[in-house]
Amino acid sequence: MTHGAWRLADLAISDSGFVFNPRTGDVFTVNETGRVILLMLKDGIGSGTIAESLRSRFEVFDEDVSRDVDEFLSVVREHGMCAENGEEP
């Protein structure tokens, strides 16, 4: 009776960045960048590709984008929305 790997696919993400985790009842808001990242995670896209996509989508040339994506992913993990291992995109 423990949680299985959290399924990002279950997350309900609105256009305004309001996010609802239907398993836990947790709600939170993310900015546009966070929303885009979560949508890509839901689609099973990996962190490297997400960073690339953000660079081109938001015309960011900073090399720190990859690090920022990784940080975001660790926050996502902390909130129990993807497993430490297994479901890692």
Place this chain on the structure above:
Amino acid sequence: MTGEGSFAPTVAVTGLNATDNPGPGVGVIRCLRADPDFRGRVVGLAYDSLDPGIYAPDVADRVYLMPYPSEGHRAVWDRLAGVIDDARIDVVIPTLDAELPAFIELEKDLAHRGVHTFLPTREQFDLRSKTRLEDLGARCGVPVPRTRLATQPRELFQAAEELGLPIVVKGLFYGAMVCHSLDEAVASLHKTAAQWGLPVVVQQYVPGEEYDVSALGDGHGGMVGAVPMKKLFLTDKGKGWAGVTVGEPALLDVTERVLRGLRWRGPCEVEVVHSKKDGRFYLLEINPRFPAWIYLSAGAGQNLPAACARLALGEEIDHLPPCRVGTMFVRISLDQIASFRDFEDIMAHGRIVRDEGES
């Protein structure tokens, strides 16, 4: 009574104390009325002439003042028998912990008068007692916090040593205080004992997210329906003032195991904590009735009180459809303009009749 295509019983419901620590009665009644096939009448059974649910004209068609259960089963029955004659009740749904033993004991008398119930047996009721939580966990195959009983500080100290601080001190019927020190625990022991008597329940503290599941057991080990909810906002009394239905399968699993293990018949509320430490879902307690937030079940597409009334009347219900995850409620506190005539009727005559001429 029920007939083909209609659902028209007279249902009596208790617990109209819709205060900041509300009874479930008004929520149960709103669920009955939310059933699109319901054509029946609702009779409210109140314990206090100022129970707010009395004064909402769209809640109960009739209201009767009842003696408190502490006055004894006979006093309850004497009044109830008069109400049955007066209002021709088909089903009664008690909603308060303290009155359940009386209604369970009176089940046969009620049936003899044509009044149906859908309640646990006394044995089932006793098995889910907080004092027997560890036995229940073993019986149902669900993890529970380690639990001890204490009647005096010495036993409390011993329990704290075994369980480790912090501990939770609970009353037999109500209340829970997390105690981080022995001083706090002793104060809680005395406060809880003064309110709810002895012994007090001393429980291992399991930190984590708490969830509540309102459920309905069929009495044969099956689960007719279950609505899991996470509280989004708590009052200073720890009551949920807002919440949302959730879809965590482990919550339904715990509930299903409990209903199967007890062969529970009737409504209940299962309280569960998802441990931060080991990720397991621990059963905290089982309340033997619908919770105050039960209207959420109707909103989420799984009307448990209506199903309970139908089962009491002998209808066959296998499983209700799954509830809609993400259905939210927010309780509202507002000033209701009350009829002074209603106040007079309940004070002077112990009843309010709003359906005169309709029946």
